[in-house]
Amino acid sequence: MTSHSGYTLHHPQWLRRRVSTWWWLSRWRYFKFILREITSVFVAAAVVLLLLYVAALRRGPDALIAFQSWLSRPPILAASAVVFFFTLIHSITWFNLAPKAMKVRLGNIPVPPALIAAGHYFAWLVISLALAWIILTGG
Amino acid sequence: MPELVNLEVFRYSPEHTPEPRFQKFQVPYNKEWVVLDALNYIKDRTDGSLSFRWSCRMGICGSCGVLINGEPKLSCATFLPSKSSKPIRIEPLRHFPVIRDLIVHIGDFMTKLKKVKPWIIRTNESPLSEGEFLQTPDEMERYHQFSHCINCMLCYAACPIYGLDPLFAGPAAIALAQRYNNDSRDQGAARRMPILSSHDGIWACTFVGECTQVCPKHVDPAAAIQQYKLTAALHSLKSVIAPRGAA
Amino acid sequence: MDSPAHDVLILGGGGAGLRAAIAVAQSAPELRVAVLSKVYPMRSHTVSAEGGAAGVVAKDDSLDEHAYDTISGGDWLCDQDAVESFVRAAPQELTQLEHWGCPWSRDASGHIAVRAFGGMRKMRTWFAADKTGFHLLHTLFQTTLQYDSIHRYDEWFATRLLIDDGRVQGVVAIDASTGRIQAITAHAVILCTGGCGRVFPFTTNANIKNGDGMSLAWRAGAPLKDMEFVQYHPTGLPFTGILITEAARAEGGYLINKDGYRYLQDYDLGTPQLKPVLRSMELGPRDRLSQAFVHEQAKGRTIPSPHGDIVHLDLRHLGEDVINARLPFIRELCLKYQNLDPVTELIPVRPVVHYMMGGVHTNNEGATPLPGLYAAGEVACVSINGANRLGSNSLPELLVFGARAGLAAADYARSAHPPSDHVEAQAADEIRRLHTLLHRKGGRRIADIRVRMQSAMESGAGIFRDAKTLCDAANEIAELQSADVSLDDHSLTFNTEWIAALELSFMLDVAQAIVHSALSREESRGAHQRTDFPARDDSRYLAHTLIYHRHGDAPRVDYLPVTITRWPPGQRVYGR
Numbered sequence: 032m033t034s035h036s037g038y039t040l041h042h043p044q045w046l047r048r049r050v051s052t053w054w055w056l057s058r059w060r061y062f063k064f065i066l067r068e069i070t071s072v073f074v075a076a077a078v079v080l081l082l083l084y085v086a087a088l089r090r091g092p093d094a095l096i097a098f099q100s101w102l103s104r105p106p107i108l109a110a111s112a113v114v115f116f117f118t119l120i121h122s123i124t125w126f127n128l129a130p131k132a133m134k135v136r137l138g139n140i141p142v143p144p145a146l147i148a149a150g151h152y153f154a155w156l157v158i159s160l161a162l163a164w165i166i167l168t169g170g
Numbered sequence: 171m172p173e174l175v176n177l178e179v180f181r182y183s184p185e186h187t188p189e190p191r192f193q194k195f196q197v198p199y200n201k202e203w204v205v206l207d208a209l210n211y212i213k214d215r216t217d218g219s220l221s222f223r224w225s226c227r228m229g230i231c232g233s234c235g236v237l238i239n240g241e242p243k244l245s246c247a248t249f250l251p252s253k254s255s256k257p258i259r260i261e262p263l264r265h266f267p268v269i270r271d272l273i274v275h276i277g278d279f280m281t282k283l284k285k286v287k288p289w290i291i292r293t294n295e296s297p298l299s300e301g302e303f304l305q306t307p308d309e310m311e312r313y314h315q316f317s318h319c320i321n322c323m324l325c326y327a328a329c330p331i332y333g334l335d336p337l338f339a340g341p342a343a344i345a346l347a348q349r350y351n352n353d354s355r356d357q358g359a360a361r362r363m364p365i366l367s368s369h370d371g372i373w374a375c376t377f378v379g380e381c382t383q384v385c386p387k388h389v390d391p392a393a394a395i396q397q398y399k400l401t402a403a404l405h406s407l408k409s410v411i412a413p414r415g416a417a
Numbered sequence: 418m419d420s421p422a423h424d425v426l427i428l429g430g431g432g433a434g435l436r437a438a439i440a441v442a443q444s445a446p447e448l449r450v451a452v453l454s455k456v457y458p459m460r461s462h463t464v465s466a467e468g469g470a471a472g473v474v475a476k477d478d479s480l481d482e483h484a485y486d487t488i489s490g491g492d493w494l495c496d497q498d499a500v501e502s503f504v505r506a507a508p509q510e511l512t513q514l515e516h517w518g519c520p521w522s523r524d525a526s527g528h529i530a531v532r533a534f535g536g537m538r539k540m541r542t543w544f545a546a547d548k549t550g551f552h553l554l555h556t557l558f559q560t561t562l563q564y565d566s567i568h569r570y571d572e573w574f575a576t577r578l579l580i581d582d583g584r585v586q587g588v589v590a591i592d593a594s595t596g597r598i599q600a601i602t603a604h605a606v607i608l609c610t611g612g613c614g615r616v617f618p619f620t621t622n623a624n625i626k627n628g629d630g631m632s633l634a635w636r637a638g639a640p641l642k643d644m645e646f647v648q649y650h651p652t653g654l655p656f657t658g659i660l661i662t663e664a665a666r667a668e669g670g671y672l673i674n675k676d677g678y679r680y681l682q683d684y685d686l687g688t689p690q691l692k693p694v695l696r697s698m699e700l701g702p703r704d705r706l707s708q709a710f711v712h713e714q715a716k717g718r719t720i721p722s723p724h725g726d727i728v729h730l731d732l733r734h735l736g737e738d739v740i741n742a743r744l745p746f747i748r749e750l751c752l753k754y755q756n757l758d759p760v761t762e763l764i765p766v767r768p769v770v771h772y773m774m775g776g777v778h779t780n781n782e783g784a785t786p787l788p789g790l791y792a793a794g795e796v797a798c799v800s801i802n803g804a805n806r807l808g809s810n811s812l813p814e815l816l817v818f819g820a821r822a823g824l825a826a827a828d829y830a831r832s833a834h835p836p837s838d839h840v841e842a843q844a845a846d847e848i849r850r851l852h853t854l855l856h857r858k859g860g861r862r863i864a865d866i867r868v869r870m871q872s873a874m875e876s877g878a879g880i881f882r883d884a885k886t887l888c889d890a891a892n893e894i895a896e897l898q899s900a901d902v903s904l905d906d907h908s909l910t911f912n913t914e915w916i917a918a919l920e921l922s923f924m925l926d927v928a929q930a931i932v933h934s935a936l937s938r939e940e941s942r943g944a945h946q947r948t949d950f951p952a953r954d955d956s957r958y959l960a961h962t963l964i965y966h967r968h969g970d971a972p973r974v975d976y977l978p979v980t981i982t983r984w985p986p987g988q989r990v991y992g993r
Contacts, residue, residue, distance in 0.1 A: 037188060041597040041909065044184035045267030045275055050333040058240065061330060064378045128377070132396035139308050185908040202656050214864035218905030218914040223456075225623040228659045228750060230551055231460040247753055269594050270911040280457070280571070288559040290518040302515040304527035310520055317520055317552065321459055346559070353518060 067124065073117035080114065126151040173199035175250050176257035177208060179220065182268050190268070192259070193217075199252060205260065206234055206245040209272075222272040229386060232320035235327065236272050237261040242324035242384045263327035265336075276323055282339050283321075285365055286347035291358025309354040316349035316394055318387040325381035325391055331374055338374040339365070341381035341391030348394040351401075367402040375399075421587060421602035423568070424448040424830040425823070427609055428575050428588065428630055430458030432550070432812065433794030433819035434609030435557040436510075440823030442564035448827055452561075453570035453590060453601065455625060455916070459558045462611055462623040463815065466550025467662035467746060468534060469542035470812035472508035475531060478539040480504045487810060488984050490536040490702045491774075491803020492943035493959065494643065497982040499781050499799045507813035510820065511543050519556040520545050522743075532743075533667040534809045536702040536991070538695050542809040547662050547746040553812060570601070574916050575629070577847045578606065578637040578790070579840045585637065585789035586836035589847040593916065596909025598851055600844035604830035605789050607822050608634060609815075612773040612795035613927045615920075618871035619725075620770040621653055621660040627920040628927035630796040634777040635926055639785045640963040640975070642798040644927070645935035645945045646774035648806055649880050651706035653769025654755050655724035661747055661766055663808040666699035668743050671731040672706070673763075674718040680728070684709040687992020697992035704805040704944045705991065707768035711880050722765060729763035736760075768880060772811065774802040774944065775934070778963060778977075783822025789829065793822040800961060803979075804943020855915050860901030863917050867924070870897050874928055878935055883949040887936040891971075894932060898925045930972060934962045937974040955986050 038044055051057070055065040087098035101107060129151050130144030174196045182190040195216060197208045206224055213220050224234040227246045234245040239259050251258065266274035296303075325341035332338050347366055351359045366372055375395045382392040425441050427434045430452045441450040452458065473483050483504040488495045515521055515529070522544050524530045534542040545552040561567050575588040579600060587602035610630030614622025635641055651672070652661040666672070669692060674680045679689045679698065686705060687697035694700065710728060713719055719726035732740060732747075737760045740748050744759075751759050776798035783791045783799075794815040801814060870893075877890025902921065906914040940954035941947050960976035967973055 038184050041592075041595045043269065043275075043595055043910075044188075045269055046182050046184075046190060047267045048264075050265070050330070054330055054333065060380060060383070061378070064330075064376075064380075068376065128396060131390075131393040132400045134312070134397060139306075141311070183908055184910050213914070214862070218863065219908070219912075221906075221911050221913050223913075225456060225460050225625050226462065226465050227624070227657060228465060229753065230548070230746075231456075231462075231464050231623060233456065233460050273911050275594070276457070283559075284562045287563070289563050290516070290560075296516075298509055298512050298516065302512055302521070302529050305523055306527040307523050307525065309527070310523060314520060317555075318548075319555075320464075320551070321457075350518065355516075355518065 070117045071121060073114045074121050076114045077118045080111070122155070126155065173252070175199045175208065177212075178257045178259045179209075179212075179272070180261040181220075181271055183219075183270055194257065199250060201249075201252065203250050204246055205236075205238055205243075205248045205250060205258070208250055209245060209260070221270045230320060232322035235263050235322045235324050237264060237327065242327040244322060244324070244386050247386060263323055265327055265329070265333040266323070274323075278336065279321070279323060279326065279340065279343065282343045283346065286339065286343050287358060287362050287365075288346040288350055290350065290353065290356050291361060292355075293357045303355045305354050312354070313349045313352035316345045316352065316389055319346055319349075319389045319391075320387055322386065324384045324386065328380035328384040330378055330380070331376060335370070335374055337370040339371050341395065342389075344372060344398065345389055345391040345394040348398055351398075363402070363405065366398055367405070372398045372402060421604055421835060422449075423451045423601070423603040425450045425605050425607065425826045426587060426601060426603035427452045427607045428454075428633075429461065429609035429611060429794070429796070430454030430456070430558075430569070431461030431609060431611055431794065431815070432463035432554055432557060433815035433822070434458070434461075434607070435554070435561050436816050436819030437607050437609060437793060437823030437826070438561055438567050439557070439564065440820040441827045442561075442566050444824055445827045445831075446566055448566070448830060449568065450566060451568040451570060451601070451603070453573045453575060453588070455572060455574045455593070455629070457571050458561075458569070459555055460625075461554060462626055463550045463554040463812075465621070465623060465660065466553070466812055467547045467660060468664035468667070469532060469544035469549045469809045470507075470511055470553070470816075471534065471537065471542050471807070471809040472511040472813055473504065473541050474508055474529060474543075475540060478541050482539055483507075483537075483541060485984060486537050486696075487801060487807055488803065489987070489989050490807040491801075491805055492953065492989060493955070493984075493986040494646075494800070494803030494942060494961070494979055496800050496980040497984060498980050500801045501982065502781060503799075503801045503814065503817055506817040510813060510816035514553060514556060514816065517556050517560045519552050522546060532664060533693055533695055533700060534807070535663045535666070535700050535706070536696060536807040537700075537809070540695075542664075542667070544664065546742075547664055547744050549812060574919065575633065576851060576919055577843075578633050579836070579843050580637055580787075581836045581840050583788060584833070585787055586840050588633075589844050591851065591916070593911050593913075596912060598848045600840065602836055602840060604833035605791060605826040607783070607826050608777060608790070608792040608796050609794050609819065610796045612776075613924065614770050614773070616870065616924045616928045616931070617647070617770040617874050618868070619653070619658050619875065621650060621658050622770070627924045629920065629923045630792065631777055631930070632923035632926040634785060634787070634790060634792065635930065635966045637787060637790070638966070639787045639790060640778045640965050641930045641934075642775055642778040642961050642963055642977075643800060643804075643934070644773075644775035644930040644964060645878075645938050645962060646804050646943060647770060647878065647931065648703055648772040648774060648944050649707035649768040650703055650771035651710060651768050652730055652766040653771075654750070655722050655727050655765055655767055657754055658769045659750055659754055660769070660771065661730060661750070661764060662744070663703070665730060665732055665744055665747055667693060668732075668739060669693050669735050670699060672699050672766075673729050673731055674713055675720045676718065678718075680713050680718065681706065681709055684712065685992065694992075701991045702805055702989075703771070703808060707880055708946060710768050720765070725767055727765040727767045730766045731763055732759045733761060733763070772806055774798065774800070774804065774806050775931075775962075778961075779818075779822075781821070782825040783818050784825055789833065791822040791826045793818040798961075804945060854918060855904065855909075855912070856907055857901065858903050860903035863902050863914065863921055866897050866900055866902060867921055870894065870925060870928055873897075874931070878932055881946045881948050882935055883947055884936065887932055891929070891932045891936065894925060894928045898929065926966070930964050933972050933974060934964050938962060959986060
């Protein structure tokens with residue numbers, strides 16, 4: 032038999048293929064997934080911004096005004112817009128995922144996925160409006 | 171002159187082709203032929219050493235999964251494309267060790283399947299003489315989709331997480347665990363929880379969603395995993411708020 | 418020699434094999450049981466069964482009626498004591514499957530739903546939509562995973578039974594992934610290897626159904642029984658042979674010829690009604706429906722297609738909702754493999770080889786005449802199917818007799834004694850034979866021999882046969898048996914060609930048994946229709962064919978009287 036020298040009789044010699052570092056470039060859907068994962072840093076950035084805001088608030092009115100003027104500088108405004116945009120996208124993908132994870136039933140009737148998603152969007156809208164009302168009338 | 175289809179087939183044999191390579195074959199085009207028919211044509215007429223698995227040829231036994239132009243597919247359920255200028259590339263399923271040519275080793279899945287306890291667990295047995303457990307069509311509907319898994323392994327080949335973290339239980343095993351968890355006759359959800367909610371269980375999943383895309387039986391394993399994440403999260407929340415009640 | 422590796426070794430991991438394994442593991446946890454299968458168990462062909470499993474549960478039904486339907490459907494060639502015990506055990510086995518989690522379809526109240534099936538006078542077929550076999554197999558497989566005493570040899574291929582002092586003591590098998598050949602000894606062996614549809618060119622059967630177990634038993638000296646009875650299912654998709662379940666007709670589908678005419682009314686099967694009528698028209702037995710197709714073809718009323726003549730199965734009037742709820746897999750198969758939608762289009766169908774009524778001769782407990790050898794499922798012939806099996810009897814059969822064979826083998830294994838050194842010598846012989854085959858060059862290609870065998874069987878031993886066609890087939894098979902095959906692949910690692918060569922020699926054995934059994938039976942009964950002997954002949958052939966292997970010679974045929982208990986042979990009446 033013309034056997035390969037590395038082969039041992041009756042011993043399995045499986046070919047193990049390594050996953051390439053660039054696997055996420057191999058398919059558009061993988062690439063989209065990685066984009067989604069990477070852009071979650073903007074959600075983290077939104078959280079950091081919020082924390083900075085709270086910290087400024089704690090330090091007193093002067094610090095708050097300084098922070099707000101920093102926020103209104105054009106490069107920071109642009110960055111905030113980007114952060115807002117991706118936070119929005121991630122909120123939408125999150126709410127779209129909700130019907131997959133939640134199987135809601137009213138009595139014996141399963142609630143259709145679209146309705147579950149709609150419920151989430153509705154709650155989002157209500158909470159946003161409530162916040163807007165507090166901020167706009169309270170400020 | 172009949173129309174011909176070009177194939178590039180992955181070859182590996184530890185004895186004779188230890189360096190994997192692609193081999194080119196030509197088969198006649200036939201509109202009724204699936205990729206599996208082309209492979210069988212090669213095996214019967216050209217090269218009997220080409221090795222691949224197949225059995226039922228009706229998409230239910232789950233044997234014949236391969237990569238066709240990079241996509242995990244059942245070779246019995248994928249028609250040959252007509253007038254294809256580029257050769258069709260056929261490879262073994264990704265993320266599994268290759269034993270030979272298109273044949274991969276799936277022992278890892280078989281071990282994981284057993285670990286998630288995919289069988290009815292009862293705390294109280296009832297004798298057969300009492301007849302069947304009642305289960306309304308609506309109760310059946312809650313797990314039925316997950317019971318359609320044919321163990322074809324396409325979802326493992328599509329899941330980059332499984333490729334990067336071989337300890338991940340994987341889509342099919344979790345979907346089958348959830349199939350039993352959601353079954354009104356089963357009382358074993360608590361016994362499956364330690365395995366499912368471990369680091370290598372559901373939490374390894376980052377919801378790429380590819381498993382559901384490639385599933386030939388519309389099982390939607392991604393949904394099973396996300397559902398269980400919610401269950402597990404609520405469970406740990408409960409165990410924080412009311413440790414005794416949740417135990 | 419040392420004590421054997423296993424107490425009970427089961428060949429085949431389909432429905433019968435897994436049911437047997439669970440029976441052993443539950444009844445005798447101390448016994449070491451193993452399942453050896455050439456494919457992973459969940460790939461076994463049980464997975465393809467669609468329509469359902471018969472078991473009496475309805476209030477208006479009775480065991481006697483199930484027994485009568487089975488016996489008349491089998492043209493009185495069934496052993497009636499076996500049928501009686503089978504119909505008694507079937508509902509219990511199906512309930513057991515339910516307790517293990519099988520998703521049987523339900524009525525609104527949560528009880529098991531039953532549907533009509535061919536040749537059955539009552540609705541008694543349990544079903545899991547139209548994927549009954551799939552759910553049954555996966556339920557059984559997943560249930561076996563909880564028993565640590567069940568050892569599995571996945572993707573091992575058994576090539577020979579080891580016999581010591583007239584008793585079966587194990588097998589020689591190839592581990593496909595490494596090519597290692599090993600003797601696996603056991604006190605008892607249960608054959609659960611399924612049927613042999615692949616000896617014919619056009620079949621619903623998977624590639625793995627090569628009559629392996631039939632040939633293993635036959636070569637070891639066990640007789641095969643009633644091998645001339647090959648079931649043609651009336652509705653397979655042309656070219657692929659994919660099965661379109663009888664449930665499609667039970668739900669109300671019509672079989673129509675090229676004129677749109679429900680032709681079965683011309684063949685003493687009743688008068689057409691809008692709704693399905695039990696034991697009538699499209700719900701007649703499979704043998705009669707397949708034969709009606711051939712008559713219709715002779716009259717020129719079928720439709721030519723590139724893959725042989727066809728008729729149409731019309732489901733359009735059932736509507737999308739019924740098709741989706743009760744026949745989802747049929748719709749999926751038509752869409753994926755035939756590129757048509759049964760909701761709006763006609764399904765082309767033709768008769769297709771589906772099931773082997775015959776098999777290894779066993780008694781009611783699954784024991785063959787060879788001590789230590791048991792058989793259950795399609796590989797076995799008990800016989801409850803006689804000359805024609807009724808649809809939905811095969812799934813309960815593999816459960817009932819799988820469980821019984823498991824219990825009987827476990828019992829036997831407890832009292833058996835270990836094999837002698839003689840077994841080692843046999844194994845050494847077999848290893849030499851297999852290595853010689855592996856290195857064989859310069860013969861004929863496997864596919865050439867296989868194609869010739871299949872066409873010889875189709876033209877010689879098809880739906881209608883006569884002495885001449887059968888003799889021609891017998892000669893052709895004999896010639897093919899003596900031909901040398903050559904292999905392209907001489908490697909040990911997952912050599913599918915090596916295994917295919919061994920499967921081919923198993924199939925040639927089975928083909929020989931079919932042809933010679935058919936030649937011997939000079940009458941027409943059920944699925945065995947001799948144009949030169951068109952009538953049933955109870956005076957000579959109310960008996961089972963037993964065929965014995967003779968090395969290098971034509972097989973020997975013998976007959977065993979049918980057991981009649983309460984139903985003397987009568988006329989098979991359908992549709993009136």
